[in-house]
Amino acid sequence: MSNTNILLKRAEEQFLKREYSNAMKIYSLILKDDPKLKDAKVGVYLSDMGLDSDEDAQALFSYYQAIKDSSEDAEEIIDQLMQSIYSAKVVIQQELFDVLDEAEMEDGIRYSDFMNLVKDKGSFKEAFEDILFSTRVILHSKDEFIDFIKRLVNEGYNDMALKYLDALADNFSNDQSIYSLYELATKDKRS
16 A cells, blocks of 8 residues: 555545544645645545534535546536535625624724725724724625734734634634734734
8 A cells, every 4th residue: 555545544534533634634745745636635625624514524525435436527526516515605604794784884884984984094093093982893804804904913903903803713714814814913922
């Protein structure tokens, strides 16, 4: 049995034990040596999905195991299924934001309106301090969230940025760009 097959078997065992982080690391090691290996690519995708949705990942893994030897386009089928699941989650998340938007408009200011206030004031810090105790900023997308957190950190509001991250990071699953914001917000504190 080759080293790749041993690692692949180990990764699958970790996946089935629901140790998705470990499985992803092993699949990634395999891909370093063999970047086109279908089983490793699917394994990375499904391990990442498992971190977010255990049932979906396990179901797709079982389905992939069943069709991988009988269908030449098994990888493509799994990819399409994963994209469908992801798209459905994005739609649900957007619908949730829309419902919350209507309810929260009385209690806050849209990020785009807040950024207009920043332009008028000429300073993020001054605009933020003006609204800090009277209203809250309503964020509607990951891009707004990322921009807002970066601006808070740049102005020295690291603790506030961490509070926003703690409160809202789950909405963006295991997105590495969100995790990097934690590093940005805590960087000055470690120095």
